[in-house]
Amino acid sequence: MVPLSHYLIVSAILFFIGVLGVLLRRNVIVVFMSIEIMLNAVNLSLIGFDRFLNQHDGQVFSFMVMAVAAAEVSVGLAIIISIFRKKPTINLDEFNIMKW
Amino acid sequence: MLSLTWLVPTFPLIGSIINGFWGLKIGKDNVGKVACGSVILSFITTVLILFGLIGLPAENRIYEQVMFDWIVAGDFAVQWAYQVDPLSMVMMLVITGVGSLIHIFSIGYMKEEYSYYRYFAYLNLFMFAMLILVMGSNFLLMFIGWEGVGCCSYFLIGYYFDKQSACDAATKAFIVNRVGDFAFLLAVMFIFYIFGTIDYTEVFAAAPHKLIYDGEIAIIITGFLFLGATGKSAQIPLYTWLPDAMEGPTPVSALIHAATMVTAGVYLVVRCNILFMMAPMTMMAVAFVGGGTALLAATIGMTQWDIKRVLAYSTVSQIGYMFLGCGVGAFTAAIFHLITHAFFKACLFLGSGSVIHGMHHEQDIRKMGGLKKHFPKTYFTFLVSTLAIAGIFPLSGFFSKDEILLHSLIDGNIFLWGMGITGALLTAFYMFRLVFLTFHGESRVDPDVHPHESPDIMTRPLMILATLAAVGGMLGIPLIHGWHVLHNWLEPVLFIDWQTIVTNSTRMMEEHGHVAHLSHLLHHKEHPDAGLEVALMFLSVGVAITGIVGAYLCYIKYPKLPETLTDGQWGYEIVKNKYMVDEIYDETIVKPVVQGSRLLWKEADAKAIDGTVNGVAQIIGWCSKQAKQFQSGYVRNYALSMIIGFAILLLVVF
Amino acid sequence: MEQFIFYPLSLMCIVFAVGVIVNTSPISSAVSLIGMMLGLAGLFVLLNAHLMAILQVLVYAGAIMVLFMFVIMLLNLKGDDEDWKMRGKNVLLASLSGVFVVTLLFKIFGDGFSTNIGKPAVLPETFGTTAAVGELLFTDFVLPFEVASILLLVAMIGAVVLAKTKLN
Numbered sequence: 001m002v003p004l005s006h007y008l009i010v011s012a013i014l015f016f017i018g019v020l021g022v023l024l025r026r027n028v029i030v031v032f033m034s035i036e037i038m039l040n041a042v043n044l045s046l047i048g049f050d051r052f053l054n055q056h057d058g059q060v061f062s063f064m065v066m067a068v069a070a071a072e073v074s075v076g077l078a079i080i081i082s083i084f085r086k087k088p089t090i091n092l093d094e095f096n097i098m099k100w
Numbered sequence: 101m102l103s104l105t106w107l108v109p110t111f112p113l114i115g116s117i118i119n120g121f122w123g124l125k126i127g128k129d130n131v132g133k134v135a136c137g138s139v140i141l142s143f144i145t146t147v148l149i150l151f152g153l154i155g156l157p158a159e160n161r162i163y164e165q166v167m168f169d170w171i172v173a174g175d176f177a178v179q180w181a182y183q184v185d186p187l188s189m190v191m192m193l194v195i196t197g198v199g200s201l202i203h204i205f206s207i208g209y210m211k212e213e214y215s216y217y218r219y220f221a222y223l224n225l226f227m228f229a230m231l232i233l234v235m236g237s238n239f240l241l242m243f244i245g246w247e248g249v250g251c252c253s254y255f256l257i258g259y260y261f262d263k264q265s266a267c268d269a270a271t272k273a274f275i276v277n278r279v280g281d282f283a284f285l286l287a288v289m290f291i292f293y294i295f296g297t298i299d300y301t302e303v304f305a306a307a308p309h310k311l312i313y314d315g316e317i318a319i320i321i322t323g324f325l326f327l328g329a330t331g332k333s334a335q336i337p338l339y340t341w342l343p344d345a346m347e348g349p350t351p352v353s354a355l356i357h358a359a360t361m362v363t364a365g366v367y368l369v370v371r372c373n374i375l376f377m378m379a380p381m382t383m384m385a386v387a388f389v390g391g392g393t394a395l396l397a398a399t400i401g402m403t404q405w406d407i408k409r410v411l412a413y414s415t416v417s418q419i420g421y422m423f424l425g426c427g428v429g430a431f432t433a434a435i436f437h438l439i440t441h442a443f444f445k446a447c448l449f450l451g452s453g454s455v456i457h458g459m460h461h462e463q464d465i466r467k468m469g470g471l472k473k474h475f476p477k478t479y480f481t482f483l484v485s486t487l488a489i490a491g492i493f494p495l496s497g498f499f500s501k502d503e504i505l506l507h508s509l510i511d512g513n514i515f516l517w518g519m520g521i522t523g524a525l526l527t528a529f530y531m532f533r534l535v536f537l538t539f540h541g542e543s544r545v546d547p548d549v550h551p552h553e554s555p556d557i558m559t560r561p562l563m564i565l566a567t568l569a570a571v572g573g574m575l576g577i578p579l580i581h582g583w584h585v586l587h588n589w590l591e592p593v594l595f596i597d598w599q600t601i602v603t604n605s606t607r608m609m610e611e612h613g614h615v616a617h618l619s620h621l622l623h624h625k626e627h628p629d630a631g632l633e634v635a636l637m638f639l640s641v642g643v644a645i646t647g648i649v650g651a652y653l654c655y656i657k658y659p660k661l662p663e664t665l666t667d668g669q670w671g672y673e674i675v676k677n678k679y680m681v682d683e684i685y686d687e688t689i690v691k692p693v694v695q696g697s698r699l700l701w702k703e704a705d706a707k708a709i710d711g712t713v714n715g716v717a718q719i720i721g722w723c724s725k726q727a728k729q730f731q732s733g734y735v736r737n738y739a740l741s742m743i744i745g746f747a748i749l750l751l752v753v754f
Numbered sequence: 755m756e757q758f759i760f761y762p763l764s765l766m767c768i769v770f771a772v773g774v775i776v777n778t779s780p781i782s783s784a785v786s787l788i789g790m791m792l793g794l795a796g797l798f799v800l801l802n803a804h805l806m807a808i809l810q811v812l813v814y815a816g817a818i819m820v821l822f823m824f825v826i827m828l829l830n831l832k833g834d835d836e837d838w839k840m841r842g843k844n845v846l847l848a849s850l851s852g853v854f855v856v857t858l859l860f861k862i863f864g865d866g867f868s869t870n871i872g873k874p875a876v877l878p879e880t881f882g883t884t885a886a887v888g889e890l891l892f893t894d895f896v897l898p899f900e901v902a903s904i905l906l907l908v909a910m911i912g913a914v915v916l917a918k919t920k921l922n
Contacts, residue, residue: 001756002756002757002760002800006760006764007797007801009859010764010767010768010797012855012858012859013768013771013855014767014768014771014790015855015858016851016852016854016855016858017768017771017772017774017775018771019743019851019854019855020775020847020848020851021774021775022736022739023736023739023740023743023847023848023851024775024847024848025775027780027831029780029783029784029822029825029826029831030774030775030777030780030783032822033774033783033784033787033822034774034775036787036814036818037771037774037787037790040790040791040794040810040814043794043806043810044794044797044798047798047801047803047806048801050801050803050882051801051802051803051875051877052875053875054875054876054877054878054881056881056882056886056887056890057890059803059805059806059882059887059890060887060890060891060895060898062806063806063809063887063891064898064902066809066810066813066814067902067905067906068902068905069814069818070813070817070818070906070909071905071906071908071909072909073818073821073822074821074909074910074912074913075909075912075913075916077821077822077825077913078912078913078914078916078917079916080825080829081825081828081829081916081917082916082917084829090829090831092734092735092736093734093736095733095734095735740847740850743847743850743851743854744850746854747850747853747854747857750854750857750858750861751853751857
């Protein structure tokens with residue numbers, strides 16, 4: 001039987017990889033994907049806890065996470081498209097229009 | 101009948117609201133109708149209440165109507181309640197009655213003014229505040245009325261706000277009144293501190309038990325109350341605002357600065373008669389301030405050339421008589437003089453208004469003279485009122501003034517009486533000087549000015565007031581016991597239980613280790629000797645006639661005489677300049693205060709306070725400029741901050 | 755027995771995740787991500803969360819990744835050789851993240867997780883089924899569920915509006 005801590009370690013490693021992706025990559029699509037990795041890592045720990053506590057709340061939460069992720073991806077990709085129209089690049093370092 | 105009480109102040113309030121908010125829309129005619137209608141309705145209601153009050157047995161003539169709980173905070177509870185008793189009844193009748201006539205007169209007088217509605221809105225508001233002042237059943241409600249009338253007085257003195265002198269006069273009146281108001285407020289606080297309540301009935305009932313006769317507390321409370329009264333009623337030392345207040349329209353001077361508001365101080369003293377009776381030191385001060393003011397204002401009145409200023413000083417002087425009456429314990433006489441003064445002084449002011457109106461706003465009596473033929477009705481009413489104020493038998497002023505003088509002699513002392521009788525002589529003199537200079541003799545009117553008598557709407561109120569000034573004395577016929585209607589009427593309000601006062605004060609003083617000698621208070625005051633009374637009457641009529649004859653000699657017979665008498669006399673110059681009181685106040689009080697305020701403004705406010713506030717803002721601005729560098733616009737940098745935060749958080753938690 | 759499934763699956767997830775962030779080509783990254791998600795779906799099955807495993811495949815590996823692919827194709831994105839240039843800042847970021855994850859792992863190992871809730875509970879027959887999760891979703895969590903639907907609606911409209919109008 002695999003103990004809970006192993007699931008959590010896998011989850012942490014995945015989350016770490018996601019963080020690294022967000023911080024190190026300049027390609028905005030890849031950054032987005034890294035965010036998905038982090039969300040998935042969290043889902044894994046939620047469901048792992050569920051299994052070991054015999055309840056379904058975590059699964060409901062990961063269901064919500066999926067819904068949010070879907071919303072986020074659709075809006076985020078739409079933003080990328082509209083930014084791309086203005087300036088044909090997806091290099092994050094060239095976007096700093098949020099600066100006032 | 102009595103349950104209608106709340107309507108009395110409500111009518112003018114409604115009138116004020118209508119005129120104030122929709123005055124321009126409803127047109128001049130309707131403004132006048134609303135204003136006069138509301139006050140007349142109020143007067144009718146007052147008369148109905150009077151019948152209700154007469155219907156009650158004399159010792160139960162007090163009716164309290166609670167409208168709502170106004171302020172409730174812990175032990176402190178104040179109700180918005182009206183109290184109708186013989187004293188407030190008298191005041192209500194005077195206010196609404198004289199007020200109605202003056203409102204009607206105003207329709208004619210103010211006809212050509214542009215902001216007609218503003219005038220009537222303020223005038224109605226004044227009526228409301230004045231009625232609150234006299235009808236309130238506690239000191240705080242009286243204070244509201246007190247401030248309300250001061251506020252309306254300010255508005256109306258400054259009615260011609262495009263004139264600098266009017267604005268200055270309004271400001272002066274307001275500020276001088278503030279001094280008195282502050283003292284009044286202090287007195288109310290003291291009363292609450294000592295008695296734990298500010299309701300009239302409860303305070304006055306508790307006074308004999310909680311105050312010591314001639315004790316410090318009684319003197320402090322009454323002293324502050326009296327200082328408040330001197331502010332509102334223009335007595336020494338706070339009288340200087342009233343002559344300047346003549347910048348307002350003349351009916352305002354008649355209503356506010358002669359008949360009603362300035363007598364509020366007298367009302368206050370009479371209302372608190374039991375407190376004052378327990379503080380003989382204050383009473384002495386009241387008497388001397390009253391007598392001194394009566395004399396001082398009369399001397400200044402002799403030297404003024406502005407028709408309204410003469411009347412203003414006359415008002416100050418007459419109110420001085422009322423305080424003289426209060427000071428010697430003759431509260432009935434004070435109220436009596438208040439009533440008759442309201443009649444004849446309102447008539448005089450309105451008469452002067454009629455003259456000013458007919459002379460196209462000329463107020464200098466040196467440019468009048470011989471106006472008798474142009475203003476027959478005004479002249480006649482003016483003459484009647486002048487005779488009344490001079491104290492000629494059997495007009496009203498004779499009875500009321502004589503009663504005050506009599507009491508100042510038998511209950512006071514010879515000095516007080518001397519001041520009073522000298523003042524009476526001067527009053528007769530300067531009032532007839534005014535009449536002679538205005539209506540008799542050679543005409544000195546500018547050729548461009550064509551005097552004309554005022555319309556009926558102005559002369560009719562004059563006639564009614566002149567009639568009242570003539571017969572008003574019937575309220576208090578002396579000598580014949582039981583005919584002094586006013587005395588009998590006010591008896592329940594002025595009743596003082598000397599037995600309780602003496603017992604309690606003696607006990608409390610002995611507890612403090614003092615020896616009390618209060619038994620003399622119990623001796624019944626003897627009714628004045630009829631012979632003395634008659635002698636005094638003849639004397640005062642003689643004095644009045646002397647004054648009149650003097651004025652006749654000076655201003656009709658030998659018109660050059662006054663100039664030769666006064667020319668080059670330093671004494672005359674000082675009196676003419678009003679004893680330099682304004683200048684002295686200016687130098688000693690106004691200028692230091694102004695300079696101090698300027699210092700506070702330039703140094704404390706502009707530099708210290710503004711500097712602190714702006715400095716804080718600048719520091720925050722600098723900090724923000726530093727913090728701005730974190731906002732690079734790169735999302736990654738924000739994420740980096742988040743990560744750093746998380747890392748620190750985790751390190752701290754685990 | 756379970757271990758033989760768990761460790762390969764975990765390894766697959768991690769390898770694919772690393773693949774996502776090291777590939778210069780976005781297409782390769784996206785394919786790696788699909789692999790990671792399928793691996794995670796396997797882990798979900800291992801945890802008896804059947805519904806979530808199915809949803810993982812359908813929603814993530816299906817719908818969301820299709821969207822990614824779609825955008826990549828639409829914008830015709832190419833790999834960028836400069837993308838992985840190590841800068842001073844990157845090193846700092848990586849080391850900070852390292853501190854972060856090391857702390858996390860230390861926490862997981864150091865604390866008494868395995869003793870307290872490390873032993874798996876005895877599960878009922880219905881654990882992780884659509885019925886069980888659905889019941890919870892429509893009773894206790896009905897309000898978040900409805901809010902989620904509104905969120906999706908907003909996202910849909912927002913995406914349409916954003917993609918349609920030009921950014922000024």
